[in-house]
Amino acid sequence: MKCSGNFQIASIERLSSNIIRLEIDSPPIAEQARPGQFVQVRIPGKETNIWPRPFSIHYAGDGRITLYIKILGKMTACMAKLKNGDILNITGPLGNGFAEPPDQVPLYLVAGGIGLPPLYFLVCILLKKGFPPELIHLYSGAKSAADLFARDEIVALNIDYRLATDDGSCGVKGLIVEPFAKDFEKSKSGAVYACGPMAMLAAVAKIAEKNFCQLSLExxxxxxxxxxxxxxxxxxxxxxxxxxxxxxxxxxxxxxxxxxxxxxxxxx
Ligand SMILES: Cc1cc2nc3c(=O)[nH]c(=O)nc-3n(C[C@H](O)[C@H](O)[C@H](O)COP(=O)(O)OP(=O)(O)OC[C@H]3O[C@@H](n4cnc5c(N)ncnc54)[C@H](O)[C@@H]3O)c2cc1C
Ligand code: FES
Structure with missing residues (x-):
């Protein structure tokens, strides 16, 4: 059941010029959150919050949710100025979330830019349930190295992890669908999950063909x-x-x- 209320920021970190990481004490949301779900966020007292803004849940555990935020416009710029202990008004968890893969088949997860959080959360939950890490391939792409995040967290999962940037500043130069397409071409089967810009999702869907493929639309x-x-x-x-x-x-x-x-x- 979704819940709405004021929750305290346990930690806020500026990771690069345009990415922040937030941990928020929000036990009723954290307990229910599933991979692929999101929260709607407002900053109490700020005029930017006529409408709340949606952010995917990157992780939920120990009464906290973790969010990664790309600073884009008014609301996210205000969020970047928040401090530990500040309050956010949050509603969630919202949305349907991902279905689990039909079997223990190879998993291909393709993240474009800020599309990584729901896929990271899915991998964490599947690993907790005993899914073999050697079957998991996570592809994370962005414009530039400054837009990539959660790299240490992903490395710690011991899964196959590939990076690509448009400018070649980290990982291979080019679109993240390219390494995914190359690998998927070899096995031609498996379960595919993706989150990112629509053009990337359309390309992923085409490559996945008739295989199980779920897309989270932002x-x-x-x-x-x-x-x-x-x-x-x-x-x-x-x-x-x-x-x-x-x-x-x-x-x-x-x-x-x-x-x-x-x-x-x-x-x-
Ligand atoms: C289900 C869902 C999950 C999301 N998860 C995350 C997340 O985990 N982390 C994160 O940083 N962002 C996420 N987003 C996007 C995030 O909601 C927007 O970036 C945010 O609302 C921008 O608010 P703002 O006030 O800073 O920008 P605004 O002032 O509202 O917009 C600034 C500029 O960004 C564009 N913009 C706003 N929202 C989007 C969008 N969804 N896609 C493309 N362009 C947009 C606007 O057209 C405008 O040009 C998610 C969106 C959805 C729908
Ligand atoms: S944002 Fe208004 S109907 Fe979905």
Whole structure:
């Protein structure tokens, strides 16, 4: 059940010019959180918070949730100025979250930029449940080294971990789908999870073909409460939630998502 309230920042760290890491004491949210779910955040007393902002849960445990935030606009710039002990108004956990893989098959997780948190959380939970680390391949890409984060946390998981940056400042130079495509081509089977920009998700879905593939969409969420339809995505007619007479159906990422089966999405 979702919960809403004021929670205290246990730790806030500026990792680079544009990434911050937050740990928030929020036992009722942490206890229920599942990989792929998100929270809606406001800063009490700030005018930037007419609408709350959504952030994926990177980890939940010991009564805390961890978030990684990319500083992008007004709200995230305000969040970067917060201190330990400050209060955030948080609602969550929200959204459907990822389904677990159908079997102990190789797992391919592809993260674009700030899409890493829900995938990291999924890996942590699967490892806790005994999923073999040697079957897990995590691909994390970003524009530049300054946009990559949680690297030590991932290395500590002892899984196969690949990096790519657009400018070549860390990992291979180029798009993160390229190393994923190369590896997936060899096995042609496995379960695929991805989170990141739509163009990357479309490419991942194409490579995964008919294999199990779940995508977490980070659409703009104007209201976050299911009332504006501003976050809607097109799904194939026979697979969706909200009927649409134009031959496709709309699903709201904030309500019916953020995770969808790749096979259900109607790519333009
Ligand atoms: C389900 C979900 C999970 C998310 N998880 C994370 C996360 O873990 N960490 C994180 O840093 N961000 C995450 N985001 C994105 C985050 O919500 C936005 O970056 C944030 O709302 C920006 O708020 P702002 O006030 O700083 O920027 P705004 O002033 O609202 O916007 C600044 C600029 O960023 C653009 N923008 C805003 N939101 C998005 C978006 N979702 N995608 C692309 N461009 C956007 C705007 O169009 C504008 O140009 C997630 C989004 C969703 C929907
Ligand atoms: S953000 Fe308004 S309906 Fe989803």
């Amino acid at each position: 659409q703009l969420m104007p209201c976050g409460w299911g009332v504006c339809n501003g976050c809607a995505v097109k799904l194939k007619s026979d697979n969706s939630i909200v009927e649409d007479e134009r031959g496709f159906r709309l699903a709201r990422v904030c309500k019916e998502g953020p995770v969808f089966n790749a096979d259900d999405i109607l790519w333009d």
